[in-house]
Structures are given as C-alpha cells and as structure tokens.
Amino acid sequence: MEKINKHCHFEKDNVCLGIGDDAAILTTDPNKKLVITTDTLVEGTHFKNDDDAQDIGHKALAVNLSDLAAMGVKPQWVTLNLTMPEVQSYWLEEFIKGFASLLHRHNVALIGGDTTQGPCSITVTAMGEAPLEDIKTRSDAQVGDLIAVTGNLGCASYALAHPYMDLNCDKRLHKPDARLDMIPFLKPIAKAMIDVSDGLLADLGHICLASHVGAQIITEKLPVSNTLKTQSDWLQHALAGGDDYELCFTVDPEHEAQLPSSCTVIGTITNSKRVEVLNNDQPIILKKFGFTHFKN
Numbered sequence: 376m377e378k379i380n381k382h383c384h385f386e387k388d389n390v391c392l393g394i395g396d397d398a399a400i401l402t403t404d405p406n407k408k409l410v411i412t413t414d415t416l417v418e419g420t421h422f423k424n425d426d427d428a429q430d431i432g433h434k435a436l437a438v439n440l441s442d443l444a445a446m447g448v449k450p451q452w453v454t455l456n457l458t459m460p461e462v463q464s465y466w467l468e469e470f471i472k473g474f475a476s477l478l479h480r481h482n483v484a485l486i487g488g489d490t491t492q493g494p495c496s497i498t499v500t501a502m503g504e505a506p507l508e509d510i511k512t513r514s515d516a517q518v519g520d521l522i523a524v525t526g527n528l529g530c531a532s533y534a535l536a537h538p539y540m541d542l543n544c545d546k547r548l549h550k551p552d553a554r555l556d557m558i559p560f561l562k563p564i565a566k567a568m569i570d571v572s573d574g575l576l577a578d579l580g581h582i583c584l585a586s587h588v589g590a591q592i593i594t595e596k597l598p599v600s601n602t603l604k605t606q607s608d609w610l611q612h613a614l615a616g617g618d619d620y621e622l623c624f625t626v627d628p629e630h631e632a633q634l635p636s637s638c639t640v641i642g643t644i645t646n647s648k649r650v651e652v653l654n655n656d657q658p659i660i661l662k663k664f665g666f667t668h669f670k671n
Contacts, residue, residue: 532616
C-alpha cells in the first residue's frame with residue numbers, strides 16, 4: 376500500500392485522514408465526518424470453497440463493521456462487490472442470507488455494488504458518520520497509557536489450526552462479531568484504537584508506529600479461553616494469531632475503573648518505540664509476529 380500511496384497521494388482539503396488507519400475520514404458536513412473503510416475476502420486466503428456460504432456472507436460484512444468499530448463509528452451504509460466463477464444459485468442465496476442477517480441486526484443499508492465473473496472474491500465498503508471529536512484513530516496513544524482489549528484473544532487462530540476441536544472457537548473464526556457494542560462505553564475514554572485482525576502484536580505495532588511510542592505486554596494478563604490456555608502454543612495464538620476482531624485500545628490510567636467488565640488491561644504504552652512481551656517478568660520472542668499478505 377505504501378508504494379501505491381507514493382504515486383497516488385495528493386492533498387485535498389476535505390480529506391481529514393487518508394491511507395494508514397482502519398478507515399478514511401472525509402469532511403462532507405460542517406458538523407460530522409464521513410468515515411469509509413473497505414476490505415476484500417479472497418477464496419483460498421480468507422475462506423475455503425467448502426466453508427458455509429452463510430458464514431462467508433456474515434464474515435465479509437463483519438470485518439468491515441469491525442474497522443468502523445475501531446474508529447468508534449456506527450455503520451450506516453455499505454456496498455458489496457461480488458466476483459464469482461459462475462452463478463451457483465443456492466450458494467448465492469445462502470451467502471446473501473448471512474450478509475443480510477448481520478446487515479439488519481445493525482440497521483445498515485446496502486446502497487450499491489457490482490457483480491463480475493472471475494476467481495471468487497468479495498469486497499465490501501462500509502461507511503458511517505460521526506463528529507470528529509468522537510472518531511478514534513491509531514495515533515493518539517501516549518506514554519503511560521494502559522493497553523486494553525475487549526473479549527478473549529486467540530480463539531480464531533486456534534480454530535484455524537485445530538478445526539472442530541472447540542465449537543466456540545470455530546464460531547469466532549467463521550462468524551466473528553464486530554464489537555460495535557463497545558462504542559458507547561469506549562467513546563468517552565479510549566484514546567488510540569484498532570481492531571485485532573492480523574494479530575495483537577502486529578496491530579498494536581500499528582498503534583505504536585502511528586503514535587511514535589512503544590508498548591509492553593504482560594502475558595499473564597492476556598484474556599484467553601480455557602480451551603486455549605491448555606495448549607502449549609497458546610501464546611502464539613493469543614499474540615500473533617489474528618482474526619479475533621476484538622478491539623485493542625489505550626486509555627489513561629485514571630479511567631481504568633470505567634472499563635466494562637468485558638475489557639482487560641494487558642500492558643502499558645512506553646517510550647521504547649518497540650513492542651515488548653514479558654512472560655514471568657522476562658522478555659520473550661515469538662516465532663510469528665502477525666499476519667501479512669506479502670511476507671517477502
């Protein structure tokens with residue numbers, strides 16, 4: 376994306392925030408900003424051809440709603456671009472059922488899109504509006520902030536590595552829930568925020584890079600399921616697995632008591648300019664930092 380932005384970037388007065396966060400922020404109204412995000416799911420990378428079509432439809436929308444949740448913005452509109460090798464009526468009907476069910480749950484309108492023939496891929500663009508002061512970005516973390524996450528970590532990664540071993544983990548992988556429910560609670564207190572899609576360390580690293588800070592994570596504080604905690608490689612799943620779609624955010628220590636019970640403080644923002652993981656007070660190094668599409 377950096378190479379693309381190098382050639383395509385130009386300043387425009389109504390662009391408050393462009394490439395580099397979970398969503399772009401545009402000025403279209405004197406009192407509100409338009410927040411836009413887009414994601415693509417590709418067969419063979421994000422889902423398998425024998426995955427449940429309803430689950431695919433659900434996830435295609437959920438990952439975009441999660442990006443808006445990370446910005447603290449309620450979604451209002453989406454577009455859907457669907458590319459298929461051929462029209463399979465039953466698959467398409469089931470896909471739309473999963474997509475529409477989540478759409479209706481969050482009162483979001485589908486306003487357009489496109490259908491084309493080719494290798495199976497799904498692109499969704501989601502949009503919402505909010506006053507600028509209510510929008511969260513990755514760049515507002517400060518040294519001394521607490522680092523917190525919603526829910527549990529690592530379930531989806533565990534399910535990908537060990538399918539059908541835990542029904543709850545399987546659901547977290549195939550039908551993730553965007554944490555839009557957290558917006559009212561986190562809007563007054565969260566500073567920098569991101570959704571955990573590529574792995575906690577990788578996504579927290581994005582916050583650190585954007586905010587010019589470092590971070591220290593305490594493994595004993597990581598919230599994980601009982602199933603995951605029994606696995607020898609649970610730390611790898613929790614820290615670098617990805618696909619959780621929980622929220623990771625920073626908060627001033629004076630607001631710790633205001634955190635909902637479903638949120639867990641897992642570390643602190645530092646001035647080290649790197650992400651450090653401590654296990655029993657000793658720094659550790661993981662084999663995998665997080666998911667990247669183009670590793671080379």
